[in-house]
Amino acid sequence: MPSPAFDDYLKTVYSHTEWQDAPITPSQLAAALAIAPSSVTEMVKKLAAAGLVSHVPYGAVRLTDAGRDRALHMLRRHRLIETWLVREFGYAWHEVHDEAEVLEHTISDRLLEGIDQRLGRPRFDPHGDAIPDAEGRVEREPFVLLAEAAVGHSGRVLRVNDRDPELLQALEDAGIAVGHELTVADGGMQLDGSPVELPDGALDVIWLTA
Structure with a gap:
């Protein structure tokens, strides 16, 4: 292995x-x-x-096909654990990545299945990344990176990159969360219809529905 x-x-x-x-x-x-x-x-x-x-x-x-299968297997573990930590233990979305990096290598398949079942078999983690199912299938809607979205584009926040905890926290403070509506307006952004000021770097870590 x-x-x-x-x-x-x-x-x-x-x-x-x-x-x-x-x-x-x-x-x-x-x-x-x-x-x-x-x-x-x-x-x-x-x-x-x-x-x-x-x-x-x-x-x-x-x-390779074998490498992809193994990657999806581990991402399923990682993203289910992140979702579990947020829903069951009250972790914030900027706190879960490092915890999941440790736990994904240690929990049993039986416990992972129990977590999946308890959570209602979620399809996406707290950051909007797809959780592969037990067969490695993933779901994803058409998307556009916020930095590449045209003026006038409006879409739901599909995903926020989880690699920078400080930026994640700043986005949370600004009210950004998966499922909220962002509009690229002249002179700024609107969140659920109201003006919002995004932190530096936000345009490159947020994906919207296309």
């Missing part, structure tokens, strides 16, 4: 193309994992030898 380190790499490769199409490069992978490029190069070779990724020197890293 792949190690936790393998799983972290596979999740990162998958997540990179979840909301855009360009495959991840080794340098991007190193930056996302905060790991030295030389270490990434060695791990990618191991993943390729295990049949989990395809890669040519200096080229993009892509998941």
Whole structure:
């Protein structure tokens, strides 16, 4: 079975193309994992030898079918745990990522199934990321990154990137949450019909319905 380190790499490769199409490069992978490029190069070779990724020197890293299945398996664990922590333990959405990173490698499949059942088999985590079902299927609506949305566009907040806890907290303070309506208006943004001032960096971490 792949190690936790393998799983972290596979999740990162998958997540990179979840909301855009360009495959991840080794340098991007190193930056996302905060790991030295030389270490990434060695791990990618191991993943390729295990049949989990395809890669040519200096080229993009892509998941094989086996790698994708494993990534979805771990993302199901991670996102169910995040949802569980928010709903059952009162965690805020900016507090759950690191906890889930630890717990996803330790809980049993039986406990995970119990969590899924207790939560009513949710389809999305608190940040709007799709929770794969037990067969690895995911659901997602057509979307647009807020930074690329045209003036006049209005849509529900589908997803907020969870990598920056401080930005997540600032967005929560501004009233941003999955399911709320954002409109790109002349001179600013509107949240559920009222003007809202978004923190720096917000345009690149919020996805709306297209």
